[in-house]
Amino acid sequence: xxxxxxxxxxxxxxxxxxIDRCPVCYLAYGLAEPHGAYNALGLDWLKAQALVERxxxxxxxxxxxxxxxxxxxxxxxxxxxxxxxxxPLSSSLPPELFYQLVLYQIRAIDARGFKAGxxxxxxxxxxxxxxxxxxxxxxxxxxLPLRLSAVADSEVIRYENYHGDHAGICETAQLMxxxxxxxxxxxxxxxxxxxPWLGTQFPLPDGRMPTRELGEKIVRSQVQRLGEIAEELLNxxxxxxxxxxxxxxxxxxxxxxxxxxxRKYWWCSLTLxxxxxxxxxxxxxxxxxxE
Numbered sequence: 001x002x003x004x005x006x007x008x009x010x011x012x013x014x015x016x017x018x019i020d021r022c023p024v025c026y027l028a029y030g031l032a033e034p035h036g037a038y039n040a041l042g043l044d045w046l047k048a049q050a051l052v053e054r055x056x057x058x059x060x061x062x063x064x065x066x067x068x069x070x071x072x073x074x075x076x077x078x079x080x081x082x083x084x085x086x087x088p089l090s091s092s093l094p095p096e097l098f099y100q101l102v103l104y105q106i107r108a109i110d111a112r113g114f115k116a117g118x119x120x121x122x123x124x125x126x127x128x129x130x131x132x133x134x135x136x137x138x139x140x141x142x143x144l145p146l147r148l149s150a151v152a153d154s155e156v157i158r159y160e161n162y163h164g165d166h167a168g169i170c171e172t173a174q175l176m177x178x179x180x181x182x183x184x185x186x187x188x189x190x191x192x193x194x195x196p197w198l199g200t201q202f203p204l205p206d207g208r209m210p211t212r213e214l215g216e217k218i219v220r221s222q223v224q225r226l227g228e229i230a231e232e233l234l235n236x237x238x239x240x241x242x243x244x245x246x247x248x249x250x251x252x253x254x255x256x257x258x259x260x261x262x263r264k265y266w267w268c269s270l271t272l273x274x275x276x277x278x279x280x281x282x283x284x285x286x287x288x289x290x291e
Contacts, residue, residue, distance in 0.1 A: 005056035008065045015062065022060030023115040024230045026052035027105060029131075030122035031070035033080070033090040035167035036199020037189045040182035041089055042068060043167070043175050048122030048153055050178035051222055055118075059227035062114075064105065069093050070123045076271045080198070087194035095127075095268035099134055100255050104248075106138050106148065111245035116147045116233035118226065124152035124164065126267030133265070133283065137258045140291055145240045147233035156229070158221035168200045169210050170218060177215030185210070261289050 004010050007025075010018065030045025040046060045068040056063050072080070072092035080088045093101075102119070109117050119135070121128055131150040139148060153174075154164025162170045176183045189197050203209045246254065263269055265283045274280070 003057065005053055005061070006063050006065075010062075018062050019113055022062075022230075023113065024056075024059075024061035024234065025064055025109040025112075025114040025117045026056055026061055026226075027064040027109075027117065027119045028052045028066060028122070029070055029102075029119065031068060031072060031091045033072055033088055033092075033123075034085065034194075034197040034199075035171065037187040037197050038183060038185050038199060039167055039172055039175055040179070042091075043171060043182075044070070044122035046122075046179050046182065047171070047174045048120050051122075051153055051219065051226070052118070052120055054178075054219070054223045055226040055230070058223055059230055061118075061230060064109065067101065067105075069098070070121070071095050071098050071127055071268055072123070074268070077268075077275065079272060079275075082272060083196060083198065085195040085198065089194060095130075095266065096259060096263075099130065099259075099266075102131060102134055103138060103255050103258070104251055106135065106146075107246055107248075107251045110142075110144055110146045114146060115237045116230060117149070118229055118233070119148070119150040120153055120156075120226070121150070122153045124154055126270075128152040128155070130266045130268055133262055134258060136286070137262070137291070138254060140286060141254050141257070142246055144245070145238055145243055147237055149229050149233060151229070153222060156222045156225040157218055158225050159218045162218055165200075167198060169204065169208060169214070172200070172210035173212070173215035174218055175215070176210060176212040177219045180212060183210075261291065 004014060007015060028048035030048045032041040035043040049066055052063050069091045072090045106117060119131055128150060135148040135150050157163060165171055172183060189199055265281055
């Protein structure tokens with residue numbers, strides 16, 4: 001029988017034993033949005049969730065209960081609308097709500113006795129930087145022993161020159177490896193009232209096609225790298241016998257302070273015009289902000 005890795009599927013004694021055996025918690029992030037006619041809408045979340053489950057089975061650890069909601073629709077950054085998408089079919093949340101959710105998740109795994117948390121987002125393009133900023137701030141404000149790492153799944157690819165994409169060779173091959181029943185390359189874009197479905201025209205000009213074999217090689221490299229990150233975090237863990245995680249009220253105060261200090265530096269605070277012009281306000285460092 002395959003060992004359980006999903007928190008919500010465990011009995012109480014199983015979760016306690018799993019944390020004791022390998023106190024690493026994986027958290028997957030993503031959402032539903034168009035990824036061509038041939039990929040399931042939830043590609044971003046589906047690949048992140050499947051990746052962390054593979055990593056937990058191979059290297060140990062627990063996979064946090066899933067949240068398939070993320071940042072996409074923003075009035076001042078209507079990227080999909082600029083491409084002609086009329087109905088994005090997305091499961092999106094406002095940035096401030098999503099980041100607040102992430103903070104409370106960090107607080108929860110801190111309170112449950114984990115020593116390391118690895119946040120993996122399958123939906124990327126800048127917001128992973130905001131997630132890292134949040135992890136840094138939580139650690140600075142609390143002095144917690146819990147070690148944290150936040151990455152886009154594309155950042156842990158170690159196969160050839162693949163660095164992620166949107167419904168292209170890389171992402172499609174990943175989903176073919178992780179959830180093959182949710183890819184159908186026979187499906188093509190239609191004249192839909194929802195607008196374009198933001199896919200890729202296969203084969204590429206050089207003749208390449210996404211394949212399950214390619215996806216397995218990409219995924220294999222990612223699972224290996226996630227295992228290395230888990231080991232690095234655990235090796236850097238310094239126990240604090242008197243440690244108590246922040247209360248929910250404390251977490252609310254941490255969030256208020258974080259949003260006040262950093263919001264203008266979020267990638268998710270850029271307008272579409274600023275994004276195209278690369279008018280990104282550089283983060284000045286915590287000391288410059290009085291932290």
